Amino acid sequence: MKVFNVTKPGFFTTVQDLGRYGYLKYGVPISGAMDAFSLAAANVLVRNKPGDAGLEITLIGPELLVLTKVQVAITGAAVSPKIDGQDVPMWQTLNLEERDVVSFSRMESGCRVYITVRGGIEAPLVLGSRSTYVRGEFGGINGRQLRTGDIVEGFEAEPLDALYKMPEELVPKFTHRFQVQAVLGPQADMFTEEGIDTFFSSEYRVTPEADRMGYRLEGPLIEHKGKADIVSDALLHGSVQVPKNGKPIVIMRDAQTTGGYPKIAVIVTPDVSLLGQAKPNDVIEFSEVTVSQAQERLREYSRLFNGLNRMLVKAV
Amino acid sequence: MGTGKYTSGRYLPFGDSALLVEFGDTIDLDVNRKVIALSKAILKARIQGVEELVPTYRSLLIRYDLAKIGYKQLVLRVKDIESELKESKLEAVRRIVVPVVYGGQYGPDLSYVAQFHGLTEEQVIQIHSGREYRVYMLGFVAGFPYLGEVADEIATARLETPRLKVAAGSVGIAEKQTGIYPCEAPGGWQIIGRTHLRLFNPQMDPPALLKPGDSVEFQQVSEKEYKKIEEAILNGTSGAFWKE
Numbered sequence: 001m002k003v004f005n006v007t008k009p010g011f012f013t014t015v016q017d018l019g020r021y022g023y024l025k026y027g028v029p030i031s032g033a034m035d036a037f038s039l040a041a042a043n044v045l046v047r048n049k050p051g052d053a054g055l056e057i058t059l060i061g062p063e064l065l066v067l068t069k070v071q072v073a074i075t076g077a078a079v080s081p082k083i084d085g086q087d088v089p090m091w092q093t094l095n096l097e098e099r100d101v102v103s104f105s106r107m108e109s110g111c112r113v114y115i116t117v118r119g120g121i122e123a124p125l126v127l128g129s130r131s132t133y134v135r136g137e138f139g140g141i142n143g144r145q146l147r148t149g150d151i152v153e154g155f156e157a158e159p160l161d162a163l164y165k166m167p168e169e170l171v172p173k174f175t176h177r178f179q180v181q182a183v184l185g186p187q188a189d190m191f192t193e194e195g196i197d198t199f200f201s202s203e204y205r206v207t208p209e210a211d212r213m214g215y216r217l218e219g220p221l222i223e224h225k226g227k228a229d230i231v232s233d234a235l236l237h238g239s240v241q242v243p244k245n246g247k248p249i250v251i252m253r254d255a256q257t258t259g260g261y262p263k264i265a266v267i268v269t270p271d272v273s274l275l276g277q278a279k280p281n282d283v284i285e286f287s288e289v290t291v292s293q294a295q296e297r298l299r300e301y302s303r304l305f306n307g308l309n310r311m312l313v314k315a316v
Numbered sequence: 317m318g319t320g321k322y323t324s325g326r327y328l329p330f331g332d333s334a335l336l337v338e339f340g341d342t343i344d345l346d347v348n349r350k351v352i353a354l355s356k357a358i359l360k361a362r363i364q365g366v367e368e369l370v371p372t373y374r375s376l377l378i379r380y381d382l383a384k385i386g387y388k389q390l391v392l393r394v395k396d397i398e399s400e401l402k403e404s405k406l407e408a409v410r411r412i413v414v415p416v417v418y419g420g421q422y423g424p425d426l427s428y429v430a431q432f433h434g435l436t437e438e439q440v441i442q443i444h445s446g447r448e449y450r451v452y453m454l455g456f457v458a459g460f461p462y463l464g465e466v467a468d469e470i471a472t473a474r475l476e477t478p479r480l481k482v483a484a485g486s487v488g489i490a491e492k493q494t495g496i497y498p499c500e501a502p503g504g505w506q507i508i509g510r511t512h513l514r515l516f517n518p519q520m521d522p523p524a525l526l527k528p529g530d531s532v533e534f535q536q537v538s539e540k541e542y543k544k545i546e547e548a549i550l551n552g553t554s555g556a557f558w559k560e
Contacts (some may be wrong), residue, residue, distance in 0.1 A: 024370045024377075026516075026524035027454040126518050136458050136499070138518040186328035186336045231343055232455060232462075234370040234377035238331055258372055258455030266331030291387050294332035298382055 002067045003117050004152040007101070010062035015121055015140035015152075018051040020129035024257045030237060031131040031139065031253050034212060034276030035112050037172065037305065038076040042116040044309040045073035045093050045164055048157075052120030053130040055152070057113040059279070061104025062146060064115075066096045071118040071160055077110025077174055077277055092165035092315045110174030110277035119157030133254060134212075164312040170304075172274070176282045180271035181289045181297065182240065187230060187262035191242070195223035199240075199264055200288050204248060208280045212254040215278060221246030222264065232260040238267040240286075250275065250284075268294045270301035321347050325354070325398050327391050333382060335390055337398070338375040343464055343492070347374045348452050350401070352529040357397045365390070371528045372453040373462070411531045414496065414511050416445070416487050417542035422510035429472050429489065429506050441536055443470050444508065449494060451530040459498035459516025459524040463532055466492045478504030485510045487534065498524075509534075512545050 006013075016039065019032025033039035033056055040050035055062075061079060074081045074090045081088055082103045088094055096102070104113065123130040123140050132140025141150055188196060204219035228244035235241075239251045241261040248264065252275075267275065268289065278284060289297070321340040328336040337354065340347035348371075355371045358378065365384030370377035380390055418441045419426040430437045449463035456462075471492045479502060482488070486497040488505025495505060498515035515525045526532065537545075 021379075022368050023523060024368060024379075025454060025528065026522060027456065027458040027460055028518070028523060029458075127521060127523055133458075136518065183329055183331050186330050186338070231341055231373045232453070233336070233338075233372040233375040234330075236331065236334055236377070236379070256456055257370070258453060263330075266329075266334075268332050291329045291332065295382055295387065298332045302383065 001119070001122075001154050001156050002151050003070055003121070003154040004064040004102075005067055006062055006146050006148055006150040006152065007065050008063035009146045009148055009150070010057055010104075011060035012058040013062045013146040014056050014132035014134065015053050015123045016056040016131045017053040017129055019253065020127050020131055020133070020139070023127050024234065027257050028127065028136070029133060029254050029257055031129065031133045031212075033114065034253060035076055035114070036273045036276070037270070038112070039114045039116070040305055041091065041166055041170075041308055042073045042075040042114040043120070044312065045075070045091070045166065046071050046116055046118040047160055047164075047309070048116060048118065048120050050305065050308065052116065053123055054114045054116035054121055055146075057104065057115065059107060059111050061113060064102040064152070066098060066100040066102065067151075068098055069159075070096050070154065071163075072096055072102075072115055074113060074115050075166075076113035077107040079107050079113050080105040081113075089165070091171050093160065093163040095163070109176055111279035112276055117154040118160060119155035122153040122155050135254060163315040165315040167311060167313055170308075170311060174277045178271075178275055178278050178282060178284045180267050180275060180284060180286055181294065182265035182267045182271075182286050183289060183291055183294045184265050185263070186266075188264055190224055190226070190228075190230070190262040191264055192223045192225050196264065198222050199248065200286055202285075204284045204286075206278050206280050206282045206284065210278070210280050212252055214252045214255050215250045215275075217248045217250065217284065219247070222248060224262070228262065229260055230262050232258045235259045235263075236266070238269065238272040239263045240265045240267065252276070269298050320344065325350075325395075327395070329387065330377060333379060335378045335380065335387065335394070336375055337378065337394060340374045343373050343452065345450065348450065348528075351376050353401050354394070354398055355528075357401060358394065361393070361397055363390070363393055372455070409529060409531045411448070411533065412526060413533050413535050414487075414513055415537045415542075415545070416509040416511050416534045417537055417539050418444075418509035420539065422539075422542070423487070423508040425475070425488075425506040426508040429470060429508060432472055433469055435469065440470050440508065443467050444489075444494070445534040445536050447533075449532045451526045451528050451532060453528050454524055454526065456495075457497070457499060457501050458518070459526075461495055461515070461526045461532070463494045464492055466494050468492075472506050474504040475506065478502055482507060483510065485512060487511060510542075512542065512549060
């Protein structure tokens with residue numbers, strides 16, 4: 001089912017689901033929505049599965065010509081989406097008609113917006129996922145970002161009788177400041193005590209070198225005990241590497257699967273999703289948690305994530 | 317730190333959903349054998365909640381589902397499995413022969429490597445193709461194998477300035493490692509040759525030709541043979557370069 005004709009592609013728009021798990025040992029990154037929570041929310045708002053594929057829009061939104069009557073939801077960074085120039089709400093089910101034009105204003109804070117369609121976006125399953133991995137040129141629509149003239153397809157699904165919205169208290173509010181929790185290790189013992197203190201007590205600014213692979217940060221330098229290289233081992237999104245220059249790098253979803261810099265800490269899962277909204281010049285502050293504290297937060301987050309579909313309220 | 321090989325695994329938390337088991341901090345055959353052996357043993361034990369295993373040079377990353385197994389419980393299970401690993405030097409390995417055309421436009425750094433070591437290009441080729449390499453891990457880009465170890469006589473540091481583009485199939489050397497670029501990518505390895513083998517195909521499962529623990533041998537082919545094979549692949553008359 002043809003859903004959208006892409007009349008303007010935006011800055012960087014790709015198809016993403018919750019990721020391609022199980023292939024790290026072959027060097028295949030996990031990919032998937034940078035802000036997994038917002039994608040899952042957009043999906044349940046059209047009564048899809050949380051992990052169905054949607055469009056991930058970065059910084060500057062696309063313009064989409066609607067090709068069929070369809071229900072959609074828009075979540076993520078605050079963006080004032082418009083249908084035929086009229087503002088429409090985010091975080092709720094929207095009815096679109098054939099020939100409507102969907103457009104987006106500037107993102108005030110945060111940098112990624114998700115749009116899902118009832119039934120889910122159709123793209124071939126590659127290694128179990130529809131996520132686009134642009135560097136590897138596979139997944140999504142021909143393994144690349146959307147271009148003008150692309151047709152976005154969706155799976156057929158019965159339209160919903162009711163429209164839903166996310167209760168206000170569950171809608172995340174993104175600012176230019178991100179407070180994230182992280183577990184020390186696995187190579188924290190390669191840093192001096194001072195270095196670790198610096199990491200957990202300083203503000204780090206996201207540099208322009210920030211994309212789906214990771215964010216280079218600027219801020220007080222983190223001191224290594226001695227050498228700043230390790231024999232490469234595995235990376236996961238959320239790992240924080242510190243190369244010799246003392247400036248941390250946050251690994252995100254399209255990063256290479258192995259790395260040769262020591263990892264000072266790993267960010268807790270819910271905060272990795274939150275950081276999916278960080279953009280150049282935003283500030284990140286790290287605080288230390290133990291594994292059991294991190295897992296308590298993850299449990300709470302998983303309960304919320306898996307229970308989203310029961311928390312929606314009817315939109316009037 | 318700095319001890320090379322550990323007598324037993326170091327168990328390190330990796331955030332809220334993974335565990336890292338380190339066997340050393342060096343590139344070493346015994347260390348990597350332990351990594352692969354533990355990986356296989358965990359797969360065999362079918363521990364509920366273990367989602368994914370990522371073997372690397374010297375460690376094994378275990379991603380798990382907290383809803384099914386806790387950190388402490390997982391550490392105990394894996395320690396049990398580690399303690400029962402047999403000290404067997406005999407692994408069942410797959411052997412894969414990789415045809416390579418060396419030098420010229422296919423291996424622009426072959427002459428540098430030869431000069432640097434005071435060897436002829438032919439000698440470098442003989443040394444490079446004259447031994448078996450182990451796939452220590454895959455990484456860098458999808459399907460890229462890190463192979464070791466390169467003989468000291470031809471081990472060469474990376475380029476001072478990495479290339480923006482290295483052709484798919486390029487065979488390179490970086491210190492005591494050798495590797496094959498599965499796709500065009502930026503890179504700083506000394507490129508000495510090229511293979512037509514397709515190392516990565518996301519439409520296949522598994523998507524990579526090689527896996528950690530495999531054994532690889534390079535076999536020199538002439539430019540003429542290489543071109544013949546390339547043509548056959550383009551014509552679709554030969555695609556049999558994918559085997560599991």
